[in-house]
Amino acid sequence: MRVPDHGHATHCLQHISYYRLRAYWLPCEDAAPADGEHRFKAGTSFDDVLDLYIFDRKLRLLVMDALERIEVSLRGSWAHHLAMKYGPHGYLDPTHYTRPDYYAKAFASLIEEIDRSKDTFIVHYKTKYDDPVHPPIWMTAEIISLGQLSKWLGNLKLRPDRQAVSKPYGLDEKVLVSLAHHLTYVRNICAHHGRLWNKQFTVTMTVPNSPAALKLAMNPASERRLYNTLAVLGYLMGIVAPGTQWRQQLFELIASNPFIDLAAMGFPEDWQSRPAWKFRSGPDM
Incomplete structure (x- = not known):
């Protein structure tokens, strides 16, 4: 590997760590001539590896930006429907759920989350009210995690x-x-600063058959790669914040690093021309 600036490389290895950065130069290695040996492809540069690492960090931040807004929207949709149909505390009625054992686990986790919360509105509710004991759904929606929400939603009878x-x-x-279950998994990768760009997912999502534009954007041959996730995030961002520049930012991020192997991310060759990647104007949120 070429190292144009040894001082800079030493600094990066000190603050990133050899083991963490090594994951980003694995694509630059040739087949090892013997067990335990490593050899780089001709022309491999430390700077290219560092650029890939920086690209992955920016990609995680961009994905987290979408996940935040989608999670907030999904919480709101869940809380609004159940409150309007079953009342402020109806979401806690076990008769609304298919699996009593799933409900019991979700309820116990939720109570732990409520008890740990120091949010002003939760403290105020506990101080002022003792019947019902637990807060209404619109308060719960503000503290429930995406993973917990996916369980409550999936268990609705x-x-x-x-x-x-x-x-x-x-x-x-x-x-x-x-999708909520899958995005929880992706969110955890991002929150723990894990490698994302060429990750092979173990928790996948059901590929949508509609709307048509989203179905056409999907790449069924790479269900465990990031591309399909990005396509769905772009689609949902178009609904949650139709004026957002999120998809444009993704285009620009990808274009900024020609070293990126898009095939390793599951991108089909014609992805940019597919209808789901067209931009719409409207208010950002």
Whole structure:
């Protein structure tokens, strides 16, 4: 590997660590001539590896930006529908859920989350009210995690309830429940600063069959790669914040680093021309 600036490389290895950075130069290695040996492809530069590392960090931040807004929107859709149909505390009624054991685990986790919360509105509720003991759903929606929300949503007994929560996004309820579970997994990777760009996911999502533009954007040959996730995030951002520049920012980020192997991310060759990647104007949020 060429190292144009040894001082800079030493600094990076000190503050990033050899082991962490090594994951980004693995694509630059040739097949090892013997076990335990490593050899780089001709022309490999430390600066190229560092650029890939920086690209991955920027990609995580961009994905987290979308996840934040989508998670907040999904919480709101869940809380609004259940509050309007079952009342402020109806979401805690176990008869609304299919699996009592799943409900018991989700309820216990939720109570732990509420008890740990120091948010002003939770403290105020506990101080002022003792019946019902637990806060209304619109308060719960402010502290529930995306992973917990996916469990509450997926365990709802009535399909029309799940469909009502899914309706604002134009997705079938099975797709949305699967997607919420998958996005929780992706969010955890990003939150723990894990490698994202060429990650092979173990928790995947159900590929949407509608709307048509999103279905056409999908790459069924790479269900465990990042591309499909980015396509769905771009689609949802177009709904949650139709004026957002998120997709344009993704285009620019990819274009900024020609070293990126898009095939390793699951991108089809014609991805930019697919309808789901077209931009719309409107208010950002």
